Amino acid sequence: MSKKKKLERDVERARGVGSFEEAETWLSDRGLQDIECIVPDQAGVARGKMMPVEKFISGPNMTMPTSIFTQTITGDYPEDEEFDDIYDPSDGDLVFEPDYSTLAVVPWASDPTAQIIHDAYYKDGRPVDVAPRQVLKRVIDLYRHKGWKAVVAPEIEFYLIEPNTDPDYPLKPPIGRSGRPEIGRQSYSIAAVNEFDDLFDDIYEFSEAQGLEIDTLIHEEGSAQMEINLLHGDPLELADQVFLFKRTIREAALRHKMYATFMAKPMSQEPGSAMHIHQSIVDMETGQNIFSDANTGNPTTEFFSFIAGQQKFLPHVMCILAPYVNSYRRLARNTAAPINVQWGYDNRTVGLRVPNSSPQARRVENRTPSTDSNPYLAIAASLACGYIGLVEGLKPDDPISGSARHLPFGLPRDLLGAVELFENCEELADIFGKSFIATYRAIKQQEFETFMRVISPWEREFLLLNV
Structure with missing residues (x-):
């Protein structure tokens, strides 16, 4: 099979995936070894876990801490009392469920690898109201x-x-x-x-x-x-x-x-x-x-x-x-x-x-x-x-x-x-919603405070010897 035909087949199969059973068959047919279980955070950065396909098939849901959606672009976390009142201070786990329609290969990976985007839920089944994908939904x-x-x-x-x-x-x-x-x-x-x-x-x-x-x-x-x-x-x-x-x-x-x-x-x-x-x-x-x-x-x-x-x-x-x-x-x-x-x-x-x-x-x-x-x-x-x-x-x-x-x-x-x-x-x-607005505000204020710690070339150029 030519490379082009193989790609066409892969795309067709991936688009038809809508359930766990179909995903399992698709992964098996492709001979994929690993899978990237990813979720977009507030910055649009891919967070998640890499795991063997066998582990994913044995239990496709994964857990990660609540703070996955409160991390700033610098890797810090907000220091805000009002923000703290919204979140569980224990930073408990959220449940992440795969959206099987997003299953695809990772074409640049050195080993046969798949990727799949996840949605975030609280342990009681409610959608996480601050998760960007849920906000759009x-x-x-x-x-x-x-x-x-x-x-x-x-x-x-x-x-x-x-x-x-x-x-x-x-x-x-x-x-x-x-x-x-x-x-x-x-x-x-x-x-x-x-x-x-x-x-x-x-x-x-x-x-x-x-x-x-x-x-x-x-x-x-x-x-x-x-x-x-x-x-x-x-x-x-x-x-x-x-x-x-x-x-x-x-x-x-x-x-x-x-x-x-x-x-x-x-x-x-x-x-x-x-x-x-x-x-x-x-x-x-x-x-x-x-x-x-x-x-x-x-x-x-x-x-x-x-x-x-x-x-x-x-x-x-x-x-x-x-x-x-x-x-x-x-x-x-x-x-x-x-x-x-x-x-x-x-x-x-x-x-x-x-x-x-x-x-x-x-x-x-x-x-x-x-x-x-x-x-x-x-x-x-x-x-x-x-x-x-x-x-x-x-x-x-x-x-x-x-x-x-x-x-x-x-x-x-x-x-x-x-x-x-x-x-x-x-x-x-x-x-x-209140939770998203408070979360987003706290993240942006923290990022601004981090930015303010940096002295720019403009300041050194025009202020150093002139003020």
């Missing part, structure tokens, strides 16, 4: 209870960079097949993409083996900045894909002696990296896009209310869409990143763009999230804002036809200000 259910189904399509930007083991040194673009690094901007350049053909061949191969579907691959504005667009579909499935894509792209890059980074602003003189989210809502019974009138094809009141909800509440979820201090370096005036939540038709200077499309494909592109965001939480937050607009019948501002880059900032300028907006929004508290 709750938002999806809000739409389902109204007879709607959300559809999303993420776009993931990232940089390829030269390996850098010393954080005191700035990052640099890697060397391509020409033997030279990129210097100038190469937006949409095919030649610039071809510089890394071997790497992208591996990304496509790894993706195919895992059943991940790439729509397009382009070179973005920055030096060695790339963008992968995914096909539209179910929000949970697409969040899973982004989660797995990040792992895949990093692993493929390492094979070629370079790094792939999803930092929002990795290089000071280069554009930031975004994760744009295209969103539409369909009626579950008819399959009709509720943003378009079935008879005339014109925009509906629901379309405008969804936009209005995003305009009003996206600033309140920016700590999720821009989750780190570095994220706010991306949101700068006169760059490709938006600084407000204005909206417009086919307008890339606003936070909310309505691309040209047929009535059935009418959608809203949220351009505010950065690529460092947790895809489960970012998609949940974006859809939650639109949902509030729908149920409250909100009305948007007039669309912007020219540039919005000269208009005032409509988004928070820093992480702590964004966190404050999030925790004080009653409408969002009803959706995300």
Whole structure:
């Protein structure tokens, strides 16, 4: 059997898995030895356990401590009395159950290995309300209870960079097949993409083996900045894909002696990296896009209310869409990143763009999230804002036809200000819940305190001998 045919068979089998029995057969047929049992934490980092397939089959559920969802990006834990009141101080175990539909091979592993994403539950069977995958499921259910189904399509930007083991040194673009690094901007350049053909061949191969579907691959504005667009579909499935894509792209890059980074602003003189989210809502019974009138094809009141909800509440979820201090370096005036939540038709200077499309494909592109965001939480937050607009019948501002880059900032300028907006929004508290908001606030405040212990080159350059 050819390598291509073998990959096609693997993808087909993996997509058909929906139960423990089917998973057991699939693992056995593949001759897989190990399995990575993974769960996305608040940062979107894969946590979990590696175990022999035989052990997984003997008992697919696993346990890990509650603190798996309270760890900061630096590996610390919040020091917050209000936060302590929410959690069991004994840090007892949670139960993690596999979602068999996510079973796939790990194509870069040296030994035959599988991977499977898990959901988190308390010992009494309740979903863990602070687990990012469960947060997104709750938002999806809000739409389902109204007879709607959300559809999303993420776009993931990232940089390829030269390996850098010393954080005191700035990052640099890697060397391509020409033997030279990129210097100038190469937006949409095919030649610039071809510089890394071997790497992208591996990304496509790894993706195919895992059943991940790439729509397009382009070179973005920055030096060695790339963008992968995914096909539209179910929000949970697409969040899973982004989660797995990040792992895949990093692993493929390492094979070629370079790094792939999803930092929002990795290089000071280069554009930031975004994760744009295209969103539409369909009626579950008819399959009709509720943003378009079935008879005339014109925009509906629901379309405008969804936009209005995003305009009003996206600033309140920016700590999720821009989750780190570095994220706010991306949101700068006169760059490709938006600084407000204005909206417009086919307008890339606003936070909310309505691309040209047929009535059935009418959608809203949220351009505010950065690529460092947790895809489960970012998609949940974006859809939650639109949902509030729908149920409250909100009305948007007039669309912007020219540039919005000269208009005032409509988004928070820093992480702590964004966190404050999030925790004080009653409408969002009803959706995300007290436990998640307290947990997320404590994590972000702890990360900020860790950041404040670091003295930057700017401070040494301008303050050392001048103040």
